Amino acid sequence: MESTLGLEIIEVVEQAAIASARLMGKGDKNEADRVAVEAMRERMNKIYMRGRIVIGEGERDEAPMLYIGEEVGVCTQPDAATFCNLEELLEIDIAVDPCEGTNLCAYGQPGSMAVLAISEKGGLFAAPDFYMKKLAAPSLARGKVDINKSATENLKILSECLDLAIDELVVVVMKRERHDDLIAEIRQAGARVQLITDGDVGAAINCGFSGTNIHALMGIGAAPEGVISAAALRCLGAHFQGQLIYDPAIVRTKEWANKTKEENLARLKESGITDVDKVYNADELASGKNVLFAGCGITSGNVMDGVQFFKGGVRTQTLVISSQSNTARFVDTIHLVDDKPKYISLR
């Protein structure tokens, strides 16, 4: 699966990131997202593949592009049989978030990125548009920390696994009312909290690398992005657990204010989820034999730099992680603009 796809998906996230980055700081998150979606879709449809979006911009009736169920790739065209070897071509599932952290991009804040995960058909959990309680931690703590334990207990475990004092640990939490108690508990336990306004995929990925000074992600974010985070962390051998959250009283967002728990439970059952309280591990959320993750920085984060424009070109930094080749590659690309003088900075 990897050989050519691995290279092509780099360009998919690069193009989405460049498109969004042109709108960085302009205060229009919808537009930053829209251009990323368009660029991602356009590049994806040039790849020799039979792809299907399992996590995307929403249901077909609410998203014109990269909607759930949309087929992408050259070999999904109606006449594909004439130029694609459909019998031998593996069908693949794709989870996308063309502009993860749209607010971060719109307000010029660090940590937004264009991301996707790919696996063979059925290899990614088709998470409904719900919330998810998440716990991400470095590989040294994989299977030792547990989302069912309290933050205090998990911090003790993390401190042992990482051989760091509790007050040396940094936990990323999204700044939301629903996390007030969690934040207080982490601080009370002695650890430090890094509050972010958005973008918990980037925060989860930070947990997978030492040297980021991020040791855990705790709290509730969006479920679809949880699957993309799980794909990256599974490939890195790090810890990720997620549990769907359906109670509006826990989520406490404006968008969910007029929903009821019962309605949400009914929606979950409709989408085929019977065990609504199940805790999913990374390898259940991204269960495929082969999983690929790619993320390109839009604005700079701890792991990837953001898009830089210069006279004659654009520079991007992408992280590609593959379970097949067991690699995490950082791809630093200079995209030259044909009709401009080339004046390339090496740093």
Ligand code: VTB
């Ligand atoms: C967003 C977004 C995150 O979760 O906050 C979202 O920035 C859901 O939370 O990156 P709210 O509805 O409370 O804003 C993420 O999309 C990812 O999980």
